[in-house]
Amino acid sequence: MKNLVKDLTSIIGPSSYEEPVVDYIEKSLKGKKNLEIKKDALGNLIVRKKGKGKKIMLAAHMDEIGFIVKHIDKNGFLRFAIVGGLFPHNIIENHVVFVNGVEGVIGYENKNFNWKDIPKIEELYIDIGAKDKKDAEKKVHVGLLGAMKPTFVDFGKRISTKAIDDRIGCAILLQLALDDFETDNDIYYVFTTQEEVGLRGAKTSAFSVSPDFAIAVDVTGTGDTPETYIMDVKLGEGPAIKILDSGMIIRKPVIDFMVDVAKKNRIPYQLEILKGGTTDGMMIQTNKEGVITGVISVPTRYIHSQAEMCDMDDVENSVKLIKEILKTDLSKRGF
Amino acid sequence: MIIKNLSETFGPSGNENEIRDFIVETIKDYVDSLKIDKMGNIVAYKKGKNKNSKKILIGAHMDEVGFMIKSIEENGMLRFLPVGSIDKRILIGKNLLIGKDKIKGVICYKPIHLQKKDYNNIPDFDSLFIDIGAVDKKDAEKYVSVGDYAVFDTKFEKRGNIIKGKSFDDRLGCGALIEILKDRYENDVYGCFFVQEEVGLRGSKVAAYNNPSDYAIVLEGTSAADMPHSKDEPDFPKMGDGVVITISDRSLFVDKDLLKMSVEYAKENKIKYQFKQPMIGGTDGGEIHRSREGVKTIVFAVPSRYIHSPVSFADLRDYQSMIDLTKILLNKLK
Numbered sequence: 001m002k003n004l005v006k007d008l009t010s011i012i013g014p015s016s017y018e019e020p021v022v023d024y025i026e027k028s029l030k031g032k033k034n035l036e037i038k039k040d041a042l043g044n045l046i047v048r049k050k051g052k053g054k055k056i057m058l059a060a061h062m063d064e065i066g067f068i069v070k071h072i073d074k075n076g077f078l079r080f081a082i083v084g085g086l087f088p089h090n091i092i093e094n095h096v097v098f099v100n101g102v103e104g105v106i107g108y109e110n111k112n113f114n115w116k117d118i119p120k121i122e123e124l125y126i127d128i129g130a131k132d133k134k135d136a137e138k139k140v141h142v143g144l145l146g147a148m149k150p151t152f153v154d155f156g157k158r159i160s161t162k163a164i165d166d167r168i169g170c171a172i173l174l175q176l177a178l179d180d181f182e183t184d185n186d187i188y189y190v191f192t193t194q195e196e197v198g199l200r201g202a203k204t205s206a207f208s209v210s211p212d213f214a215i216a217v218d219v220t221g222t223g224d225t226p227e228t229y230i231m232d233v234k235l236g237e238g239p240a241i242k243i244l245d246s247g248m249i250i251r252k253p254v255i256d257f258m259v260d261v262a263k264k265n266r267i268p269y270q271l272e273i274l275k276g277g278t279t280d281g282m283m284i285q286t287n288k289e290g291v292i293t294g295v296i297s298v299p300t301r302y303i304h305s306q307a308e309m310c311d312m313d314d315v316e317n318s319v320k321l322i323k324e325i326l327k328t329d330l331s332k333r334g335f
Numbered sequence: 336m337i338i339k340n341l342s343e344t345f346g347p348s349g350n351e352n353e354i355r356d357f358i359v360e361t362i363k364d365y366v367d368s369l370k371i372d373k374m375g376n377i378v379a380y381k382k383g384k385n386k387n388s389k390k391i392l393i394g395a396h397m398d399e400v401g402f403m404i405k406s407i408e409e410n411g412m413l414r415f416l417p418v419g420s421i422d423k424r425i426l427i428g429k430n431l432l433i434g435k436d437k438i439k440g441v442i443c444y445k446p447i448h449l450q451k452k453d454y455n456n457i458p459d460f461d462s463l464f465i466d467i468g469a470v471d472k473k474d475a476e477k478y479v480s481v482g483d484y485a486v487f488d489t490k491f492e493k494r495g496n497i498i499k500g501k502s503f504d505d506r507l508g509c510g511a512l513i514e515i516l517k518d519r520y521e522n523d524v525y526g527c528f529f530v531q532e533e534v535g536l537r538g539s540k541v542a543a544y545n546n547p548s549d550y551a552i553v554l555e556g557t558s559a560a561d562m563p564h565s566k567d568e569p570d571f572p573k574m575g576d577g578v579v580i581t582i583s584d585r586s587l588f589v590d591k592d593l594l595k596m597s598v599e600y601a602k603e604n605k606i607k608y609q610f611k612q613p614m615i616g617g618t619d620g621g622e623i624h625r626s627r628e629g630v631k632t633i634v635f636a637v638p639s640r641y642i643h644s645p646v647s648f649a650d651l652r653d654y655q656s657m658i659d660l661t662k663i664l665l666n667k668l669k
Contacts, residue, residue: 015588016583040628040629041590041624041628041629041630041631042624042625042629044629068583068613069613070612070613070614071568071569073567073568074567079568081612081613081614081615082614083583083614142582142610142612143582143583143610143613197588200624200625203625204626204627204628204629205629207628207629208627208629
């Protein structure tokens with residue numbers, strides 16, 4: 001699965017420019033005759049494995065945080081706006097790549113720099129090695145999107161690169177779609193768009209799928225680094241079953257169900273309480289009349305940076321846990 | 336000129352009656368059907384010429400930024416709240432029209448002689464009052480009551496192609512939509528005049544849900560940025576440089592196919608166009624494109640200087656470019 005993760009995280013796909021991720025997933029699923037594939041107006045990729053049982057929607061978002069060119073100055077430096085939660089302290093002097101392949105470096109106005117204050121986004125610029133405005137305009141234009149440059153580091157079990165949020169979720173869904181396993185449930189693997197700018201793809205795809213049960217698969221923070229905030233989630237100790245985050249509270253029967261499945265199948269798991277941030281699950285839960293929704297998270301360090309880190313054991317165990325959930329007759333659980 | 340009426344008509348968010356009545360009266364004879372929904376949006380339908388026509392929702396918001404009277408002081412001064420986003424620094428000394436009788440008032444503050452260092456501070460809404468020249472509370476209550484709305488008191492003017500007035504955001508969109516509804520197109524058109532955009536895209540949410548469509552076009556008045564800048568920073572869109580096409584704002588990324596088509600049609604038909612600065616502001620497009628299963632959406636706008644203030648400028652040639660480009664899309668979309 002590591003190769004799948006490496007491929008997916010290497011794709012440049014900031015919010016609204018998810019097509020390259022769609023292409024990769026579609027290519028990977030070629031030849032899987034048991035799957036129906038469609039795309040909607042917002043670019044969501046909806047892969048259905050038809051079944052007679054309950055309609056289950058799995059959601060992972062294809063987009064990553066990035067930026068968009070706002071202005072090219074006379075010396076050929078680019079000013080930009082952020083797309084999603086990109087923070088200055090994570091990106092200064094990082095390498096970046098635009099969706100057309102042009103590369104750059106994030107610089108900052110350092111005339112008044114002091115060590116206490118982090119420069120604001122307005123004080124940052126992108127240097128693409130252009131001589132002047134005219135030279136820059138040959139390579140980029142206002143409205144061009146970009147993201148951080150992939151730097152895949154393989155530590156063995158653990159890996160580090162950009163966009164683990166949420167290509168790791170995409171990898172898990174893709175692996176599940178590729179694996180053949182017996183289930184009566186009607187499964188929709190939904191690869192969503194524009195999560196990082198407000199869960200937009202999840203809103204329209206949940207509306208069209210109208211599931212009976214949903215699981216969002218995304219990343220969550222950890223409390224296992226020096227002097228960090230208190231959080232009972234660690235890298236490598238299993239997929240995190242979400243209890244709540246700042247956008248949703250999972251209903252108790254859903255948490256109990258997931259915990260039961262994990263215990264029964266001897267899959268390690270952790271319980272997650274996340275203070276800041278949310279996932280597509282929030283949007284799906286309040287779709288139409290409401291949807292029974294849970295979230296499974298891959299514990300991840302350094303989220304929204306070029307060096308996000310996760311543990312492949314957690315990824316493999318997430319696949320196992322979700323697969324067992326998908327095999328369950330949900331009506332027996334009252335869902 | 337219809338823009339004059341649209342600009343001068345009273346209609347802050349949540350109190351769109353007058354502007355709605357004016358628009359209904361103007362369009363009722365040349366649309367196929369017309370209804371007002373529960374939020375107060377106008378939805379005017381015009382059937383397409385083509386049998387296999389697509390449904391296109393095209394919308395502009397009727398409401399404007401304004402104020403609401405919060406309480407009346409013993410001395411007859413009115414306390415007020417903003418309705419929609421308004422820069423507090425522009426308020427002192429501005430003329431307003433208040434309530435359904437359009438009582439004249441002025442936003443007052445201590446005169447400079449009585450100030451110490453106050454002029455270094457930006458007054459907040461708690462230190463600003465509206466003076467309607469009442470002698471006391473009882474007197475004021477004859478003319479105004481709590482909950483009354485107020486808007487800037489601005490006369491519309493025109494000199495050549497340049498127009499000056501209030502609420503070009505989004506009465507220019509309303510004007511363009513009225514012009515557009517006079518014709519019939521290949522596609523079915525749902526012309527929507529939305530309420531409550533300035534307080535959170537509320538009307539469009541309901542209208543988009545009630546009228547599922549294949550495409551949506553939002554017509555707006557947007558900030559022109561062609562004033563002097565101290566640094567080398569973005570100075571577009573510019574007044575006179577054509578219709579503004581949105582790539583992205585805080586509420587949406589426009590549909591890529593519609594964006595490509597719009598640029599192509601503009602070039603082909605020699606319609607002047609320019610782009611909006613990415614990721615700034617938000618429009619009804621934000622709600623519409625996320626409606627139901629999702630709607631492919633694009634936003635066009637007329638660049639206007641100093642929007643959300645008592646006075647804005649705009650160029651009628653940009654307005655015409657927006658109408659021309661929209662009409663082409665209404666015929667060409669498949």
